[in-house]
Amino acid sequence: xxxxxxxxxxxxxxxxxxxLLTACDGFAKIAPTVDGELRFYSSEEIELVTKISxxxxxxxxxxxxxxxxxxxxxxxxxxEWANAETRENHHRDIKRIGGQLGDSFRxxxxxxxxxxxxxxxxxxxxxxxxxxxxxxxxxxxxxxQAYFASEEGRLLEQQWVAVPGxxxxxxxx
Amino acid sequence: xxxxxxxxxxxxxxxxxxxxxxxxRGLKVLVLERGPEIKxxxxxxxxxxxxxxxxxxxxxxxxxxxHYFKQYPGVAYAVKESNxxxxxxxxxxxxxxxxxxxYDWLRGYHTAGRSIMWSRQSYRMGPQDFTxxxxxxxxxxxxxxxxxxxxxYDYVEEFAGVxxxxxxxxxxxxxxxxxxxxxxDAEKLFKTKVESSFPxxxxxxxxxxxxxxxxxxxxxxxxTNCQARNRCHFGCAFKAYFSSLHATLPAAERxxxxxxxxxxxxxxxxxxxxxNRLTGVRIVDAETNEHRFYSSRLVFLNASPIxxxxxxxxxxxxxxxxxLANTSDQVGRNLMDHISGAxxxxxxxxxxxxxxxxxxxxxxxxxxxxxxxxxxxxxxxGFGYQGGASPLGxxxxxxxxxxxxxxxAHKSPGPWRISIGAFGEQLPNPNNRVTLHPNKTDKWNNPxxxxxxxxxxxxxxxxxxxxxxxxxxxxxAGCTNINSNTVNLTVPGNRIHEMGSARMGNDPDTSVLNRWxxxxxxPNLFVTDGSFMTSAACQNPSISYMAFTARACDHxxxxxxxxxx
Numbered sequence: 001x002x003x004x005x006x007x008x009x010x011x012x013x014x015x016x017x018x019x020l021l022t023a024c025d026g027f028a029k030i031a032p033t034v035d036g037e038l039r040f041y042s043s044e045e046i047e048l049v050t051k052i053s054x055x056x057x058x059x060x061x062x063x064x065x066x067x068x069x070x071x072x073x074x075x076x077x078x079x080e081w082a083n084a085e086t087r088e089n090h091h092r093d094i095k096r097i098g099g100q101l102g103d104s105f106r107x108x109x110x111x112x113x114x115x116x117x118x119x120x121x122x123x124x125x126x127x128x129x130x131x132x133x134x135x136x137x138x139x140x141x142x143x144x145q146a147y148f149a150s151e152e153g154r155l156l157e158q159q160w161v162a163v164p165g166x167x168x169x170x171x172x173x
Numbered sequence: 174x175x176x177x178x179x180x181x182x183x184x185x186x187x188x189x190x191x192x193x194x195x196x197x198r199g200l201k202v203l204v205l206e207r208g209p210e211i212k213x214x215x216x217x218x219x220x221x222x223x224x225x226x227x228x229x230x231x232x233x234x235x236x237x238x239x240h241y242f243k244q245y246p247g248v249a250y251a252v253k254e255s256n257x258x259x260x261x262x263x264x265x266x267x268x269x270x271x272x273x274x275x276y277d278w279l280r281g282y283h284t285a286g287r288s289i290m291w292s293r294q295s296y297r298m299g300p301q302d303f304t305x306x307x308x309x310x311x312x313x314x315x316x317x318x319x320x321x322x323x324x325x326y327d328y329v330e331e332f333a334g335v336x337x338x339x340x341x342x343x344x345x346x347x348x349x350x351x352x353x354x355x356x357x358d359a360e361k362l363f364k365t366k367v368e369s370s371f372p373x374x375x376x377x378x379x380x381x382x383x384x385x386x387x388x389x390x391x392x393x394x395x396x397t398n399c400q401a402r403n404r405c406h407f408g409c410a411f412k413a414y415f416s417s418l419h420a421t422l423p424a425a426e427r428x429x430x431x432x433x434x435x436x437x438x439x440x441x442x443x444x445x446x447x448x449n450r451l452t453g454v455r456i457v458d459a460e461t462n463e464h465r466f467y468s469s470r471l472v473f474l475n476a477s478p479i480x481x482x483x484x485x486x487x488x489x490x491x492x493x494x495x496x497l498a499n500t501s502d503q504v505g506r507n508l509m510d511h512i513s514g515a516x517x518x519x520x521x522x523x524x525x526x527x528x529x530x531x532x533x534x535x536x537x538x539x540x541x542x543x544x545x546x547x548x549x550x551x552x553x554x555g556f557g558y559q560g561g562a563s564p565l566g567x568x569x570x571x572x573x574x575x576x577x578x579x580x581x582a583h584k585s586p587g588p589w590r591i592s593i594g595a596f597g598e599q600l601p602n603p604n605n606r607v608t609l610h611p612n613k614t615d616k617w618n619n620p621x622x623x624x625x626x627x628x629x630x631x632x633x634x635x636x637x638x639x640x641x642x643x644x645x646x647x648x649x650a651g652c653t654n655i656n657s658n659t660v661n662l663t664v665p666g667n668r669i670h671e672m673g674s675a676r677m678g679n680d681p682d683t684s685v686l687n688r689w690x691x692x693x694x695x696p697n698l699f700v701t702d703g704s705f706m707t708s709a710a711c712q713n714p715s716i717s718y719m720a721f722t723a724r725a726c727d728h729x730x731x732x733x734x735x736x737x738x
Contacts, residue, residue, distance in 0.1 A: 056575045076228070083234035118575055125573035137571065144570025148583065151224040157583060162222060164531035167401040169357040171528045173586070 536561020
C-alpha cells in the first residue's frame, strides 16, 4: 500500500502543482496522520479527497490544501475523532461524490477536473441546496475547516491575531 | 477550640467570595473543594493556537458517548477537546431525572468551580425583581429590597471588575463599571431603530466581568486588561475576567488565613442539638476515600444550589429528620434556571465596508421591558435578550465556488449578521425539586441527585412571545433573511443558572434562610450560592450571588463579634 506521502507527492504533480516537495516537510502542521500508513481512507479515497481539496483550495501565493496536509488531517480526524457511524457515513459520502464526478475524474488534467468539480459545486449550492449533494457540501465544509485551522490558513489567509489586545468595532476596509 | 473559625464548602463563584471576606476579617478559614486543583500555568489552554488543537478541538464521538453524554450536548459551544478537563465526566458523577422530565446538570469540579467557565454577563437585579413575588402573590416575598443590596453590588463590582456603560435604566440599575466594549455600527443602527420603533425598549452594551481599566488592587492580584481574544472558556493567562481563581481566592490566600483542601467531598454537616449549632463538616477524600472531620464555629455552604441542597438533605439528625435546616420542607424545592430557546437572527445592511478587530467578550443586551414599560403581556415577569452584530465571514466553506476565488472570498468579512436570544425568568414552583435518590449512590457512597423539574404555562407563553418580539425588532431594523427560531425551550438547568433550592424569606415555616442568607433553623449556617434566590429574575445571576455573599459575610462577622454565633 502506498503511504499517504507517496500518494500526495504524485497528486501534487498530477494536478499541476510545481514539485516543491520540500513543502511536504511542512505537511504535519495540522495532521494527525503524517508519514505512514493511512488510518481511515483507502488509497483511492485519499486520492479523490486530495484532488478535490486542492481544487477547492489551490496553492496561490499562499499554500494550498495539500501543502498543509488537509486530506491527511481528515484521515486522522476520521480515525481519531469519528465513531463508527460517522466513519461509515463518510465512506459513503466519498463514494457518492466519486460517483457524481465520474470514474474519469481521477485521470482528468487540472483544468478539466476543475471544470467538472465547479459544475458539481454549482449544482450543490443551487438555491434549494439539493439533498443529493449534501455529501459534497459536507466534505467541502470539512476541507475548508481543516485548511483554515492550519497555521498557514489561519495566519496567512485569515490574518488571525492571537492576542488582539484591544477591541475596535469599526475598521474601514 | 475548633480546627477553624469558618469552613467554606465550595471554591467557586460564591465560595471564593466567602473565603475572601472571612479571611480579610481575620478568620482562619478552611475552603473545601470537592475536585482537584487547577493551576493556570499547567491547566489553562487559552494560549493554544488553533493549529495545535487536536481534531479541530472536537472531543472524540465515542468519548462523548462514554464520558460527556450530558455535558457535551448541554454546552457544546464550550466543551472542547482541549478544555474537557474543566467539565465533569458524567459517568463519574451520575444523576437521574423523574420519568417524563429532563435536567441538564452541567458542572466543573475543581478549584474555582464554574467561575472559570462562566459567560461573565453581569447584570444587577432591579427593584421590581425583589417585589414581584409579593405583588403577584407568587411563592414568598423576598426579605430584601434593592436599596439594601445596592451597596454590596457596588462593593463586589469594584473588586471583580465589570465592563459596561451607565444606561440610566431603573429596571437594570447601573453599577460600578470599567469602560465597556463599544457597539459596532450595525448594533448602533439596531439600537436606534429599536428604540424609536418600540419606545420603552433599550439596546445597551453587554455588561461583562472583564477588566478594561484595572484598579491598583486588581493589578496587585496579577490581573490585567482583557486582550479581546475570546478564549475565556479555556482559562485566561491575563486573569482579565473575574473568577475565584483570578481574584477572590488569591485575595484570601494573601491574608495567610486560608487553607484550601482539594478532593474533599462533603458528606454531611454535623449538628449539636444542645447548642443548636453546627460543629463541623464530614468529608470523604475523592482520591483516597479517607473520611475526615473538620470542626469550625461557622459554616458557609457555597457548593452550588443542587449540591448545597443535597448536603443539607444528607445531614439528617434526630432534630432534623428531613435534612438539616429543613423544618420548612423547602430544601431542594423551587429549583429554577433561566429559559432560552427563543430569538432571531438576520442580515443587517449598510456595513459591507467595515470589519472588526479583536474578539470582544460580549455584544448587546436588551433589558427586560415586558411588564415594566409594556404592560400588555399574556404572561408575567419577562426576559432580556443577549446578542450582537458582526461580520458573518465565510468560514465553514458553505459558500458557492471553488479555487482561487473561493479562497479569496474567505478574506472578506462577508455580510453582517445580527442575532438576539432571550433569557427569561422561570417562576418558583415547590414541585420543581432535587431530592436524594432513594437507592442509588455514587462511587463515594453518596446518594445521587434525582431531579423533577418542568416548566409551567407562563414559561411556554413567554418564550413564544419573545420569539415574535425578536423577529419584530429585526424587521424594524431593516434586516433581511430573518430566521426566527421555532421555540424550543432549553432543558431545565441548561442555562447553568441554578437557583432557589434553599430560598430566603421572612417566615421560617416557608423559607430556609433569613434575609442574611442565614439558616432560620441553625444560626451558624449560611448558604450564599444561588440557593438563596427567592425568585430568578431574568438577569444572569452571578453578580447577585457575589453581592449577597459579601453582605452575609459581613453580617456573620458581626454575629461572631457579638458571640451570638
